[in-house]
Amino acid sequence: DAKTTQPTSMDCAEGRAANLPCNHSTISGNEYVYWYRQIHSQGPQYIIHGLKNNETNEMASLIITEDRKSSTLILPHATLRDTAVYYCIVTPRERDDKIIFGKGTRLHILP
Amino acid sequence: ETGVTQSPTHLIKTRGQQVTLRCSSQSGHNTVSWYQQALGQGPQFIFQYYREEENGRGNFPPRFSGLQFPNYSSELNVNALELDDSALYLCASSLSDELSFGPQHFGDGTRLSIL
Numbered sequence: 001d002a003k004t005t006q007p008t009s010m011d012c013a014e015g016r017a018a019n020l021p022c023n024h025s026t027i028s029g030n031e032y033v034y035w036y037r038q039i040h041s042q043g044p045q046y047i048i049h050g051l052k053n054n055e056t057n058e059m060a061s062l063i064i065t066e067d068r069k070s071s072t073l074i075l076p077h078a079t080l081r082d083t084a085v086y087y088c089i090v091t092p093r094e095r096d097d098k099i100i101f102g103k104g105t106r107l108h109i110l111p
Numbered sequence: 112e113t114g115v116t117q118s119p120t121h122l123i124k125t126r127g128q129q130v131t132l133r134c135s136s137q138s139g140h141n142t143v144s145w146y147q148q149a150l151g152q153g154p155q156f157i158f159q160y161y162r163e164e165e166n167g168r169g170n171f172p173p174r175f176s177g178l179q180f181p182n183y184s185s186e187l188n189v190n191a192l193e194l195d196d197s198a199l200y201l202c203a204s205s206l207s208d209e210l211s212f213g214p215q216h217f218g219d220g221t222r223l224s225i226l
Binding site for chain 1: 115144146152153154155156201203211212213214215216217218219220
């Protein structure tokens with residue numbers, strides 16, 4: 001079973017920040033939080049990952065709470081092309097780890 | 112930089128047949144993972160290959176098998192196809208060392224339909 005809990009779906013207006021929450025209350029000290037997204041008819045796309053510090057790249061920002069039991073992916077200025085299913089995953093990144101995807105959050109960007 | 116490519120993009124088979132799906136890793140990547148994605152579900156981990164050896168396996172029967180070649184490309188073989196094997200099969204590559212693997216980069220998958 002997935003180690004994360006995400007809302008089934010969310011809406012966000014185009015141009016606004018999209019904030020996608022993820023709960024991972026049983027996360028272990030050596031587990032990273034990864035985010036991927038899957039646009040219709042494509043394979044998943046890596047977005048960002050972090051261990052305990054907040055991270056930012058050209059696509060998004062990742063905010064991890066101090067107790068590491070939850071995180072938020074932020075798309076600062078959502079566009080229609082950001083409509084996708086977003087997956088939050090926790091993994092220790094050890095080579096024999098089985099990455100487990102849940103059902104993710106279906107994000108709709110509204111014009 | 113060449114991304115992950117999979118072939119074929121679509122395939123139709125009948126029950127009991129065998130199928131081979133192919134994956135070319137992203138340039139510089141040495142690890143390949145395979146996933147099965149049923150309609151409306153998240154990808155399910157099948158197995159991972161590192162340095163041409165299976166390096167972890169999900170809850171899939173032995174009729175799902177794979178290979179990784181010296182150039183890090185990979186094949187997924189499925190024998191005795193069943194109707195429930197109809198799905199999108201995804202390949203992902205990453206750069207790994209002895210201890211950990213990096214972010215996975217996915218191909219767009221092979222859509223397999225079993226009649």
